[in-house]
Amino acid sequence: MFVIDATVEKSIELDNQIYLLKIHSPQIAETIRPGQFLNIRVSDSYYPLLRRPFSVCDVEDDFFYLMFNIYGEGTKILANKRFGDVIDVLGPLGNGFNYNGDYDTAIIVAGGLGAAPFPFLIKKLPQDKNVYSFIGGRTFKDVIIHGMKNILTATDDGSLGYKGTVVDLLKVNLPMLNSSRIKIFGCGPNAMLRSLKEFCIDNNLDCEVSTESAMACGFGICQGCPIESVDNPDKFLLVCKDGPVFNVKDVII
Numbered sequence: 142m143f144v145i146d147a148t149v150e151k152s153i154e155l156d157n158q159i160y161l162l163k164i165h166s167p168q169i170a171e172t173i174r175p176g177q178f179l180n181i182r183v184s185d186s187y188y189p190l191l192r193r194p195f196s197v198c199d200v201e202d203d204f205f206y207l208m209f210n211i212y213g214e215g216t217k218i219l220a221n222k223r224f225g226d227v228i229d230v231l232g233p234l235g236n237g238f239n240y241n242g243d244y245d246t247a248i249i250v251a252g253g254l255g256a257a258p259f260p261f262l263i264k265k266l267p268q269d270k271n272v273y274s275f276i277g278g279r280t281f282k283d284v285i286i287h288g289m290k291n292i293l294t295a296t297d298d299g300s301l302g303y304k305g306t307v308v309d310l311l312k313v314n315l316p317m318l319n320s321s322r323i324k325i326f327g328c329g330p331n332a333m334l335r336s337l338k339e340f341c342i343d344n345n346l347d348c349e350v351s352t353e354s355a356m357a358c359g360f361g362i363c364q365g366c367p368i369e370s371v372d373n374p375d376k377f378l379l380v381c382k383d384g385p386v387f388n389v390k391d392v393i394i
Contacts, residue, residue, distance in 0.1 A: 142232065142360070143168050149226040150204060152219075157282045159210050159254075160220045167203040169232060175262035176237030176351055176386040179207075180359035182229035183218045192231060193219075194356045194381070196258040196328075199288060208257040208287070234359050235385050238262055238326055238349055246271040246321035249290075250337055252307055252329025253283050258351055260288025262326060271321065275314075277307025277333070308336040315344065323347070331394055338389040348389045354380040369393035 147166035154160055169179065180192040193215045198208040211217050222228065240247070240262060247270050249259050256276060263272055274289035281301035286292050294302030295310035303310040307329070327337045328351040341348035354366035361382035370378050371391055378384065378392065 142234065143172075143230070145169065145230045146227045147230045149222045149224060149228065151224055152222055154220075155285075155287060157210075159208065159285060159287075160216075161198065161287070162207045162209075162219060162222060163204050164207065164228065164230075165204050166230065169197075169230060170200050170203050170205050173197050173200060173205060173233040173261075174237035175240065175265050176258055176349075177233040177235050178359075178381075178385060179205075179230050179232035180234060180356065181207075181219075181231070183215045189213075189215045189218075191357050192229075192359060194234075194359060196351065196385075197233075197261055198257050199260040199264065206260075208254070208285075210254060231359060235381055236383065238351070238386050240266050240326075242324060242347075244270070244322045244324040244347065246273065246318060246323050248272075248311070248318070248323055248325045249274040249276075250307055250311060250325055250327040250329070250333075251275070251285070251289075252277045252333040253279075254285065255327070255329030255333070255351070256285040256287070256289070258328055259326070263288065263290050273318070275307050275311050277310065277329070306333065306336065308333060308340055311337075312340065325349070327351070327389075334389075334394045338394055341389055349386050350389055350394070351386050352380050352384050352392070352394065354385075356381050 150163040195207045199206040272290045277295040278284040279297045295307045325348040357363040366380040367377035
């Protein structure tokens with residue numbers, strides 16, 4: 142884990158006010174794994190006070206990328222960063238995806254900005270794996286396909302692709318994948334993750350999901366990001382330390 146002053150290379154606005162921030166840091170780029178996150182201080186002042194957690198969207202040479210939309214003051218400040226600006230980065234933090242293993246086909250399931258960690262994961266997947274990306278959103282404006290591969294889309298209102306949820310889309314396409322040994326990687330709103338967990342357990346599919354929580358410290362000191370454990374209801378796990386990636390069999394979402 143490092144505390145680093147990293148330098149902004151550029152801010153890129155994708156469609157629908159989604160931003161990619163390209164940041165130079167050889168230490169982070171060399172050590173970060175797909176699914177891990179960074180805790181970033183967005184300003185030199187005391188406002189906003191707390192760091193913001195961000196999954197790493199991609200890594201390219203000595204640079205890493207963050208993907209986000211403008212949700213509050215912190216992300217507004219980040220979106221306005223320009224070449225040469227310096228940001229305070231803490232990381233890599235948490236546990237990432239386990240993408241090695243006995244499977245033939247990797248299925249990405251993303252809802253909205255849950256797409257953020259997957260370009261990096263797809264890049265790191267072993268070359269012998271097939272990859273399908275199931276991407277969903279409320280409308281076509283919420284479907285983020287940047288860095289995805291073999292894309293199938295779903296929207297709640299039917300404005301793009303399948304009309305329904307992304308998990309519904311996965312259900313109707315599962316027969317074509319039945320000949321494969323499948324592993325699913327998911328990220329998105331909790332309602333989507335709960336539905337994905339139920340589907341994977343019912344179909345005996347291996348599935349890891351990246352969860353989200355408000356965080357203060359990012360490494361387990363503040364105890365501010367609990368998630369319930371399946372094995373021990375009396376003991377809470379921490380999203381920042383034990384996650385943010387969990388097997389769906391291990392946690393109550």
